[in-house]
Amino acid sequence: MKKISVLIAHYNNGKFFEDCYLSLIHQTFTNWEAIIVDDASTDNSLEIIKSIIKDDARFRLYKNPENKGCGFTKRICMEYATGDICGFLDPDDALFPKALEKSIEKFNDSNIIAAYTKMLMCDENLSPQYVYCGTKQICNDLYFFNCPIQVAHFFTFRKDIYFKTQGINPVLKRAVDQDLYLKILELGRIAYIDEVLYKYRLHSAGISQQSTKQSAKDSFASIIFEAMQRRGIEKIKNRKVPENYTNPEEIYDLIHYQTGLLYRVETKFRLFFYHTNILILLFLECTSTQTFNLTLY
Structure with missing residues (x-):
C-alpha cells in the first residue's frame, strides 16, 4: 500500500492547528504521516502543536533555527518525507475525511504523477463560505502556466517525480505552490478530482490575503517566466518572450489570451x-x- 506524506510548513498559526490535526486523524485512508516544520515561530505555536499531537508517532515536528520563509520551509518538508506520495496542507486549513483516500486512488494509474481537487473557501472559524470556482480540469501542455489558477489545493504528487525537478525554490516567499505545480506538471499527466476535499481558511493573517496579493502576483509572474525558460519557449502566439524578467505585466500580457x-x-x-x-x-x-x-x- 502506498504511503502519503502530508507536509505542513508552519509559522505562527498554532491557534488554528487543531482543525488541521482533527482533519488528519479522521481520514478514511490510514497509511499517512504528517511532517511539520516550524519556521521559528515567535508566538506559543510550538507549545500548542506539541500539546495537540502529544506522542502520536504519525506526526513528526521539526523547527528551523531561524526564520527562513515559506519556500525554504516547504523544501525542508520534502527532505523529511518518507511517503510515496506527498501533499502540502497549510496549518490553518483542513482536509475533508476522504481527501487522502480519493487522492491516493488516482496514483493506481502509473502514468499519473499528480492529482488535484476542488477547495471550499471558509471564514476564520472554518465555516463554509463558497466553493472556489476557478478549479477545473486542464489541458496540460507546454503553454499551461496555471494562470488564471485552475490547479490548486489539494495537490498531491509522486515524491520520485519531485526529485527529478529542481525542487521548491528555497528563496521564494510567495507563490511557492505555483512554482511547485509548474515544475511537477512538466514531467507527466495530472488527474483532476471533481470533488471538494480541501477547506481553505480566509483570515487576516493568511499569507495570500489582500496585503500580500501584489507581492504574490509579482512572484507568480517571475515563476511563469522561469517556466518559459525551462521549457525553451521563445515565442507565444508569435510574440517574443523577453530574454530577461523585468516587468510582471509583460509576462501576464503574453498569456492573457488564456483568459479569453x-x-x-x-x-x-x-x-x-x-x-x-x-x-x-x-x-x-x-x-x-x-x-x-x-x-x-
Whole structure:
C-alpha cells in the first residue's frame, strides 16, 4: 500500500492547528504521516502543536533555527518525507475525511504523477463560505502556466517525480505552490478530482490575503517566466518572450489570451476529444481480449 506524506510548513498559526490535526486523524485512508516544520515561530505555536499531537508517532515536528520563509520551509518538508506520495496542507486549513483516500486512488494509474481537487473557501472559524470556482480540469501542455489558477489545493504528487525537478525554490516567499505545480506538471499527466476535499481558511493573517496579493502576483509572474525558460519557449502566439524578467505585466500580457472565451472553448474541445480517445482505447483493449462486459448505468 502506498504511503502519503502530508507536509505542513508552519509559522505562527498554532491557534488554528487543531482543525488541521482533527482533519488528519479522521481520514478514511490510514497509511499517512504528517511532517511539520516550524519556521521559528515567535508566538506559543510550538507549545500548542506539541500539546495537540502529544506522542502520536504519525506526526513528526521539526523547527528551523531561524526564520527562513515559506519556500525554504516547504523544501525542508520534502527532505523529511518518507511517503510515496506527498501533499502540502497549510496549518490553518483542513482536509475533508476522504481527501487522502480519493487522492491516493488516482496514483493506481502509473502514468499519473499528480492529482488535484476542488477547495471550499471558509471564514476564520472554518465555516463554509463558497466553493472556489476557478478549479477545473486542464489541458496540460507546454503553454499551461496555471494562470488564471485552475490547479490548486489539494495537490498531491509522486515524491520520485519531485526529485527529478529542481525542487521548491528555497528563496521564494510567495507563490511557492505555483512554482511547485509548474515544475511537477512538466514531467507527466495530472488527474483532476471533481470533488471538494480541501477547506481553505480566509483570515487576516493568511499569507495570500489582500496585503500580500501584489507581492504574490509579482512572484507568480517571475515563476511563469522561469517556466518559459525551462521549457525553451521563445515565442507565444508569435510574440517574443523577453530574454530577461523585468516587468510582471509583460509576462501576464503574453498569456492573457488564456483568459479569453475562444481559448476556453478550445480547451473544452481538446478535453472532449482526449476523453473520447481514452474510451476508444479502453474499448479496443477490452474487445481484443474478447472478455469484456458492457454495463449501462
